[in-house]
Amino acid sequence: MGRWFSAIAAGIAVLLRLLCAPVSAQDQTIIVASTTSTQDSGLFDYLLPIVRDKTGVDVKVLAQGTGQALDTARRGDVDVVFVHAKSAEEKFLAEGFGVKRYPVMYNDFVLIGPKNDPAGIRGLDVIASLQTIEKQAAPFISRGDRSGTHIAELALWKDAGIDVTKDRGSWYKEIGQGMGAALNVASASNAYVLADRGTWLAFKNRGDLAILVEGDKRLFNQYGVMLVNPAKHPTVRKEAGQRFIDWLVSPEGQKAIAGYKIGGQQLFYPNANDPGA
Amino acid sequence: MNDFTQAIQLAATLIGRFDPELRGIIALSLGVSLTASALAFIIGSPLGLALAIGRFPGRQALIVTANALLGLPPVVVGLGVYLLLSRSGPLGSLGILFTPAAMILAQAILGIPIVVALVHRMTVDLWATYGEALLVDGASHIRAAASLMNIGREGLVVAFLAAFGRAIAEVGAILIVGGNIRGYTRTMTTAIALETSKGELSLALALGIILIALSMTVSAFSHMFGRTLRH
Numbered sequence: 245m246g247r248w249f250s251a252i253a254a255g256i257a258v259l260l261r262l263l264c265a266p267v268s269a270q271d272q273t274i275i276v277a278s279t280t281s282t283q284d285s286g287l288f289d290y291l292l293p294i295v296r297d298k299t300g301v302d303v304k305v306l307a308q309g310t311g312q313a314l315d316t317a318r319r320g321d322v323d324v325v326f327v328h329a330k331s332a333e334e335k336f337l338a339e340g341f342g343v344k345r346y347p348v349m350y351n352d353f354v355l356i357g358p359k360n361d362p363a364g365i366r367g368l369d370v371i372a373s374l375q376t377i378e379k380q381a382a383p384f385i386s387r388g389d390r391s392g393t394h395i396a397e398l399a400l401w402k403d404a405g406i407d408v409t410k411d412r413g414s415w416y417k418e419i420g421q422g423m424g425a426a427l428n429v430a431s432a433s434n435a436y437v438l439a440d441r442g443t444w445l446a447f448k449n450r451g452d453l454a455i456l457v458e459g460d461k462r463l464f465n466q467y468g469v470m471l472v473n474p475a476k477h478p479t480v481r482k483e484a485g486q487r488f489i490d491w492l493v494s495p496e497g498q499k500a501i502a503g504y505k506i507g508g509q510q511l512f513y514p515n516a517n518d519p520g521a
Numbered sequence: 522m523n524d525f526t527q528a529i530q531l532a533a534t535l536i537g538r539f540d541p542e543l544r545g546i547i548a549l550s551l552g553v554s555l556t557a558s559a560l561a562f563i564i565g566s567p568l569g570l571a572l573a574i575g576r577f578p579g580r581q582a583l584i585v586t587a588n589a590l591l592g593l594p595p596v597v598v599g600l601g602v603y604l605l606l607s608r609s610g611p612l613g614s615l616g617i618l619f620t621p622a623a624m625i626l627a628q629a630i631l632g633i634p635i636v637v638a639l640v641h642r643m644t645v646d647l648w649a650t651y652g653e654a655l656l657v658d659g660a661s662h663i664r665a666a667a668s669l670m671n672i673g674r675e676g677l678v679v680a681f682l683a684a685f686g687r688a689i690a691e692v693g694a695i696l697i698v699g700g701n702i703r704g705y706t707r708t709m710t711t712a713i714a715l716e717t718s719k720g721e722l723s724l725a726l727a728l729g730i731i732l733i734a735l736s737m738t739v740s741a742f743s744h745m746f747g748r749t750l751r752h
Contacts, residue, residue: 275702284718288703304619304700304702305702306700306701319608319610320608320609321607321609422718424717424719424720425717425718428718431720447719447720448721448722477608
């Protein structure tokens, strides 16, 4: 039996070697931790072939919420993070896990709800809308996953003077999943939900939902990109990672981002040249 | 019902078009899950046999453990493998997180208790019936075990299939350790989860129909193989 087991162990080792060989051989391949909103909106499916063409870098995208993406990067498991929660990104930088943050693009959040709008928020600003939803105890779906959208949602509730961690009733449901999943739940239960515009535009299972509140400047949603600090994690593929970042913020990359449209509508607005973003 | 008819049509179209991306996803799903269940089988079946015919301290505890682990939650296995393979974890230097190798490892871990418990269950009665006869010729235990495997070979096919069924159907573990990276670690189940989250419910269901058809095909082949063994 002992011989068997050592033979099996050797076999597994060989197999694992074989399977990893192509990865270590390709220094031009990087893993980017990004958000469900960038994946579910279809941006990466559009952008990555262009990136490979122009820079030779093969990008593998891991779609997680912003909080999880930053944690994955803290562990050194990815080379680049591309997320949308400036406060969390700045914390990541301050902890020394990132090299530098580059603003890339923005879009905006929209407040989605049933077309017949039972709580009556259409036309209000976002703060008044949330206060109305809370007062009417209208069903509201929260991502509840520390994603960029969840962080933005919590900040809006705070601005509205409502402590959802304490005051929430059964009308407020945290589902702990991605943007698309939250929209699916909202669509099935005719609830209100905060979404990024890109995912909403790409989303197919809308049911009776529609955009009710938009255009409020508090709904601004900025994306940033950072190389994971090679000083913390020497395995980071810094050369290819930096090449990807440099291209994203270059005039060419910015133009490509602006060119992504669904049904004629632009989803993301490049703003790498805005130092304050 | 509209969703279902739409999904069936879409499944037929997808198969008819023989879409290269779908082909890649199917090949990866089958490759990962077959390798993982083969590994689980190679490791698990000697253990199951040993539990059936051996008499050693801790045997009962191992049997109970294997049976309890039948319900091992994939998401917990995924998390455990993730922490092991992470760059900050003990096996981080292997650099196999977010690769098919990591997915094989996770699914093999899920399959091992299934193979152990089933092989034990199927051979323990056979051993009670044939054990003494097999040993009476002065054969060693290892020799007797080989004969027992031969007698119970159909049961071994079932154990392998059960491990494969577990592997091909799960999404929790491979989503965490594979990352659902397009063209690299995206399998049938993770693609279904993704399309659902995009609200592409018909496409998700169509992929589900293809997945069920695939696993039925594998099961049919194994059954044919089992029948050939019997004759």
